[in-house]
Amino acid sequence: MKLLKRVLLLLLIVIGVAIYFNYPKLNIISGYAAKNMASGVYVAHRSAASINQYDNSAPLIEIASTEVNEQEESASSTVYGLMERTAVYRDGLGTVLVNDDYDPEKLTIRPQRNQPPDTIPYPFGQAAPIDTVLPEVDMDQINKAIAMAFSEPETQKTRTLLILYKGHLIAERYIDGFDKDTPILGWSMTKSVLATYFGILEHQGKLEMDWPAPIPEWKDDERKNITLNHLLRMQSGLAWDEDYTGISDVTRMLFLDSDMTQAQRDKKAIAKPTEIWNYSSGTTNLLSGILRQQFRSHQEYLNFPYSTLIDKIGMYSMIMEADIAGNYVGSSYSWASTRDWARFGQLYLDKGNWNGEQLFDSTWVDYITTPTVNSDGTYGAHFWLNAEGKYPDVPKDLFSCNGFEGQHVFMIPSKDLVVVRTGLAEEPFFDINGVLSNIVKAVP
Template identity: 90%
Template sequence: MQKVTNTSYTMKLLKRVLLLLLVVIGVVVYLNYPKLNIISGYAAKNVASGVYVADRSAASMNQYDNSAPLIEIASTEVNKNEESASSTVYGLMKRTAVYRDGLGAVLINDDYDPQALTIRPERNQTPDTIPYPYGQAAPLDTILPEVDMDQINKAMAMAFSEPETQKTRTLLILYKGQLIAERYINGFDKDTPILGWSMTKSVLATCYGILEHQGKLEMDWPAPIPEWKDDERKNITLNHLLRMQSGLEWEEDYSGISDVTRMLFLDSDMTQAQRDKKAIAKPTEVWNYSSGTTNLLSGILRQQFRSHQEYLDFPYSALIDKIGMYSMVLEADIAGNYVGSSYAWASTRDWARFGQLHLDKGNWNGEQLFDSTWVDYITKPTINSDGTYGAHFWLNAEGKYPDVPRDMFSCNGFEGQHVFMIPSKDLVVVRTGLAEEPYFDVNGVLSNIVKAVP
């Protein structure tokens, strides 16, 4: 009799434990199910862009680029016939990204109409015989006697050491407008397009510098947003937006569902997310890094042109193709806006051209693309940024990197994408990879490079 009672009690206990376990699993799934949309969306978009923009294999993209925490649980497949990639998480929350020639890949949703956007940016990729970086010919192979190449090699070795943690993919150094060193891991070379992530912000900002030089806008103009004209947001200027000091509400958190992840992986029109936010401070009172602000600026840039075609053409005709960045592709959202916050692809050599343009203060082969004072503007520290931010460019004004000159400014992107410009040393350094500080030692690598030149 006692044995039967004990067995019955054990069975009841087991049922309760199983019920509790099911409840816990249900709660976990309920709380995290919306995140699956972001996870599968990230995975699909990343693979589609890598395959169709960078000509990488889906296997390589899945093994390396999608190996980040949470993203690695997504399963992604490519449909070559439809030029698309689709991802799920344990069979749930399928997301698909499609490739559009000239506009890159885009995550689709119920708003997507493949016939709605048929125009593409017109490119002018004229070959020339000028040596790299100012032209398309091979770089000069002369050795600059003042450069300590042993020191350069030491810096290179340091950047590629500990490959499992530093995850450096490419490193390139220009000195006095001449290529003095470059190195690539297997699977990458001088022509491989690499996603710049937030380095794209600096490209978008440079379009504003060009328009200012052309006399078509000024940085102190109020942002032309009709919805703001009757409230406190009417005082926000283009300058405030470029400096990330508009005072608008924004959450830049990639660890879960936030303003930035909703925008990048759910929105059809990414220029709206920041536009719709309320002011939580007056302009200049706070500094708040916001990818939504950059995409709002992309929308404002579009307003400067009479047609969508002119908007799509402008970054290429006025900047990208003008300086020979022929590998660069700016990706657009469903509504046809450039995703200026995050989605520019270019080879390491072409990212270096962008850096050289700024080191030369906008002069490219004798043509002034933006005013020389624009570099002074973008490198002026923004209030409340602790000397780390100018106008869509990062700074070393307060010595964040103690062994690197204070005049260094840079384009920075997720997972350690960098274009460093050091005017006092006449250096441009491009580093790309899959890990950032503290895994990649920016101060250590740059300080070693700096020691190699006078």
């Protein structure tokens, strides 16, 4: 009997320790599930059942129970009845996880959008793409690449694939439940979009990349030497933990913070600028806060991404989500259809020129594709690179926007190609090199 009591006591201690160390994680799990559900339903217009079955079935997230409140346009999640989190939808600003700081009456302004109809064929306008046969394109090879991308649905989990060649739509494919109009969460592809606003401001003569970051808290310590360039290249030397497996800087920011521009701002320097390369979602949201500082009013800040880029190139499906404080979550939260993500890639392939208008300098593309020191040739300025041949069978001039779970916009200038792939799995489950190499073989 004494032995049994000791075993039971030991078991209770083990359970107690497990709960003590894992209970805070439930906050992140239920927060992720609620945010994903609310955005999936109210931004992407998908069914709650589909999101529960696929998007929220990831390890750990699957233990959350999530319900939608259609009347309040919200979603709430718990883990075994604990740690309830709620995300609410706000027109024009997407969804946000609420906390004690959330006041639905406080943030009433939204981005002003301009979406005029036109008769220009896709991708440069809103009309249907031209049904053109390009004799130099080996469509059998293209079809082989597409088949490869969708060949193992249970492991690859590809949802959409689209290919532009010389500004022509030559192929696209969607799984059931998705089509050309379905908004897809870009996750960290949003970082490349956020960076583009700095390229636009530079083109307008309003800032330069070697300017010191305008952070008053840094002016009297070693952080005063950090420039916009250092931030865009993730080489500021600031501390940051980009770990999604537990409680970390990035998970606290995305699922707990009201003002996501503050997390990286408060970090100390652990190295001098350029000494280390450290990928940081906090840095991108800090840049979103710096972007906001460039405008006299919050309304101007909210309008700027749409008036100068998103609506300008016809990405009418795109929504950039904001935090409780009204800052765009540039690290992670933008939604757009596969066709609209491809428009963004085409803009970069054309070096910032859209229907004859230069939105950013052509030299900006040279800037963002110049490898950053200590990144092993894989990173430029908020864009990913193939400069050192990470994808050995693909041209080295490839650059891309990459996001969690295998969201990609690939641009290959030497082949005049834009390839968009979205899904729920990434390498090694999705063979980027294999799919892209087959596409590349199809064009001269």
